[in-house]
Amino acid sequence: DGGITQSPKYLFRKEGQNVTLSCEQNLNHDAMYWYRQDPGQGLRLIYYSQIVNDFQKGDIAEGYSVSREKKESFPLTVTSAQKNPTAFYLCASSSTSGSTDTQYFGPGTRLTVL
Amino acid sequence: AQSVTQPDIHITVSEGASLELRCNYSYGATPYLFWYVQSPGQGLQLLLKYFSGDTLVQGIKGFEAEFKRSQSSFNLRKPSVHWSDAAEYFCAVGARGFQKLVFGTGTRLLVSP
Numbered sequence: 001d002g003g004i005t006q007s008p009k010y011l012f013r014k015e016g017q018n019v020t021l022s023c024e025q026n027l028n029h030d031a032m033y034w035y036r037q038d039p040g041q042g043l044r045l046i047y048y049s050q051i052v053n054d055f056q057k058g059d060i061a062e063g064y065s066v067s068r069e070k071k072e073s074f075p076l077t078v079t080s081a082q083k084n085p086t087a088f089y090l091c092a093s094s095s096t097s098g099s100t101d102t103q104y105f106g107p108g109t110r111l112t113v114l
Numbered sequence: 115a116q117s118v119t120q121p122d123i124h125i126t127v128s129e130g131a132s133l134e135l136r137c138n139y140s141y142g143a144t145p146y147l148f149w150y151v152q153s154p155g156q157g158l159q160l161l162l163k164y165f166s167g168d169t170l171v172q173g174i175k176g177f178e179a180e181f182k183r184s185q186s187s188f189n190l191r192k193p194s195v196h197w198s199d200a201a202e203y204f205c206a207v208g209a210r211g212f213q214k215l216v217f218g219t220g221t222r223l224l225v226s227p
Contacts (some may be wrong), residue, residue: 043204048214
């Protein structure tokens, strides 16, 4: 089955530690995205990538980093510089051409900083 | 700047009653509009989308939405709500091709017996 997988589902981190969230897709989509979701704030874009080896900052990139070495994978690292990292993180992907300009989402990772 | 407003934070509807969730957008170009649904602790599932053509679009689970350009609205409707529809609903706007979606803050739907 085609889809987007995120791991782990739950992640706990101590203050001062970096942590990496995994996102993999087998939809053959060119574009991938990371969003952060906080209660009452909807989804906010952290980083996005249109193509392998290229990515751009979204609206709230400070304290986060990404890489895009493979088309299928777009891992997100939450660094110790992120002041309030506890949140629900959602990965998405989309085709960049044609009529299928729709973002499809993974199941999410809930990160809690202890 | 692009923005999406969902004016209702919470809505409670009796099971079997009709539903309308409001969405207003501000977008400079021709908008692509989406409704997503999210169950607690889950990712977002696409309900329906509007790109062009017929302004009344049908989606999954019996949902429909109507695009009204003059009112900058894209309201979501369902004629008869089921208890399983209880979830959070997000409206989003973007553009053709590669797109950065702008999301509303969501409306939580509660369904009473």
